[in-house]
Amino acid sequence: MKTGCALLVVLFSGMALAQAPMTDDERAALILYKAGKEKFKAGDYIGALQDFRKAHLLAPNQYVSYYLGLSYARLDRCDDALPFLEGVTGLEGDQEASRVEALVSCRLKAVETLVEAGECERANRMLAELKRVPDSLETRRSSLIGRCETNQAKRLMSQGHCKEAIAILNKLQDIASPELQRERDDLIRDCNHLIAGFAPQTPEQKAAFLLVQRGVAKLDAGDYKAAAESFEKALAVYDEPHVRLMAARAWYESYDCSRALPHVAIAEEKLPEAAVETATMRDWCNTFYLPQDAALDQATRLRVMAIYRQAARDEGRTADLLVQSLSLFDNPKIRLLAGQKLLGARRWAEAQEVLAPIASSSLEAQRLHRMAQFCAADHNEDPRKDALFQDYLLAEAALGRGETGEVRRLLRGQPANPYSARLLALATAAEGDCKEMDSHAALAREGHILSDEDEAVLRTCPEVAERKRLEAERAAMERARAKKAREAMARRIGGAVLLGAGAALAASGGYMFYLYAQDSDTVSSQLGRYRAATDPTMISDLRGEIADTQHLGRVHSGVGMGLLLGGAGAMACGVWMIITGKAPPVQATPGGISLGGGF
Structure with a gap:
């Protein structure tokens, strides 16, 4: 009993004397400590933790701290x-x-967290600080040696940075885990395959791979010519498309397209995944390469191509760098390209200056120079200068076809451009509109773009205006003549119709008189019978028949007379309309148009 009491005193009061009394806090802490131990042994770590924390608050000591940590x-x-x-x-x-x-398990967990985060230096330092490692944790510790670097190498490899990955893996010489060692070896093999295009197996491949490694190192160091020579030697030993691509890169960086392009051609065919890179090299060489026999010394040649290379890579400064290169070597192809870039940047005046020396060398150079001139001189509010220039070209073509109205339509939105004003002046001069021509010509003259030939055309405006006036009068006369001719033709046609109708009416009237004559003969016959008749009934009947026949004769006579008179009148009118249906002459007079008198 005394021994147990002494142990509790040691545990909770830290006193050396077993006889020293325990305080109330220590007694309470002891109760909690014992309860916590029972829960800990039963695997109830959460419950145990709560008891140990309360005990530690009342009477902190080594054993409570020990169980708290556990x-x-x-x-x-x-x-x-x-x-x-x-x-x-x-x-x-x-x-x-x-x-x-x-303690070691928790520190290894911290190392694992650092490994996952890629903090290899801190992870390795913590591993080195682990002096006492239980056998149960040794495998876990050894599996972490080199794990961070291996993960880092895998990430680099997935990003295509195999050279950096291999450099890291080559430093791992003390990997304790056989599994991690195999993973390291596999990564190195895969990276070598990606770098060189093959995993060195045969003596030829191993020899070529050594040369490739040397070439890659030279390439990374910027010694491109030495790198190219190493790759060429490797290809002489073992020809592989990936090595061809590396040789192309080295010669390309050496500005030797004559030796790079043959390798590019093979890489394009064998390595479709490198299509973007090979296309970049081919395009640059086709555009910028200066051959050995270019008309400038070797140092200047390389310096100019270095500027070209920088211009191709730095899109923001392409135009300025190309213009800069012209001071060293005036390359017409580069001058044209610089002009295109300046136009694309809407730097119209600079483009005009750059393109001026080659404006007559090709149709494309001429078009671009004209565009630069047009846009530099344009003061319209519309910011789409290139679109305005396209309208200008269409208007120029329309003027060549004599379509002055189309010129006006296309250029009506460009009141503040001297080049557009020139076309409008020429178009209005061709129309004889001298007042409007003068306003356009004034703007064109301010821009100093009217040629002597243009001025000669503009001076013809009054003559054109007079000719247009006469043409308008003649046209009006022709329209008046045509109108009177149509009216005369209508009268003649109407007269002919009336003449025909009158003849038909007269013929009908004649027929009516024929019927009247028949009626008269019938009456004469009836009168004879009437005189000879003795029967009163017959006499009465004949008297009625005679009266009816006489009435019918009067009707035929009246109708016939009306038809004859109507037909005669219609024929007379028709003859008059035919005679008067002659178009009068049209005469131009100082006051306008006069129609001559008719028949």
Whole structure:
């Protein structure tokens, strides 16, 4: 009993004398400590942790701290566990072994976190600080040696940076894990295959691979010619498309397209995945390469091509760099390209200056120079200068076809451009509109773009105006003549119709008189019978018949007379309309148009 009491005193008061009484806090802490131990042994680490924390608040000591650290560690809360595990000293036996195991496990977890984050230097430093590692954790520790660097190499490899990956992997000489060692070897093999295009197996491949490695090192160091020579030697030993691509890169960086392009051609055919790179090299060589026999010394030639290379890579300064190169070597092809870039940047005046020396060398150079001139002189509000220039070209073509109205339509939105004003002046001069021509010509003259030939055309405007006036009068006369001719034709046609209708009416009238004559003969016959008749009934009937026939004769006579008179009148009118249906002459007079008198 005294021994147990002394142990509790040691545990909770830290006093050396067993006879010293325990305080109330220490007694309460002891109760919580015992409850916590029971829960810890039963695997209830959360419950145990709560009891140990309360005990530690009442009476902190080594053993409570020890169990606090273990409980935190079992709950995978290593950040909380480490201060307690590191602060406990003086333990022995199983308790010290458990403390060390929990402490090392938490530190290895911290190393694993650093490995995942790619912080290899800190991870390796923490691994080196682990002096006492339990056998149960040795495999875990050894598996972390080189793991961070291997992960880093895998990330670099996935990003296409195999050279950097191999440099890291080659430094890993003390990998303890056989599995990690195999992974390292596989990565090196795969990277070598990606770099050189093959995994060196045969003596030829191994020899070529050594030369490729030397070439890659030279390429990285910027010694492009030496790199190219190493790749050429490797190709002489073992021909492989990836090495061809590397040789192309080296010669390309050496500004020797004559030796780069043959390799580019093979790489284009064999390595479709490198299409963008090979196309870039081919395009640059076709555009910028200056052959050895170019008309300038070797140093200047290389300097000019270095500017070309920089211009191709630095899109923001392409135009300025190309213009800069012209001071060293006036290359017409580059001058044209510089003009295109300046136009694309809307630097019209600079483009005009750059393109002027080659404006007559080709149709494209002429077009671009004209565009630069047009846009530099344009003061319209519309910012789409290139679109305005396209309208200008269409208007120029329309003027050549004599379509002055189309010129006006296309250029009506360009009131502040002297080049457009020139076309409008020529178009209005061709129309004889001298007043409008003068306003356009004034703007064109301000821009100093009217040629002597243009001025000669503009001076003809009054003559054109007079000719247009006469043409308008003649046209009016022709329209009046045509109108009178149509009216005369209508009268003649109407007269003919009336004449025909009158003849038909007269014929009908004649027929009516024929019927009247028939009626008269019938009456004469009836009168004879009437005179000879003696029967009163017959006499009465004949008297009625005679009266009816006489009435019919009067009708035929009246109708016939009306038809004859109507037909005669219609024929007379028709004859008159035919005679008067002659178109009068049209005469131009100082006051306008006069129509001559008719028949």
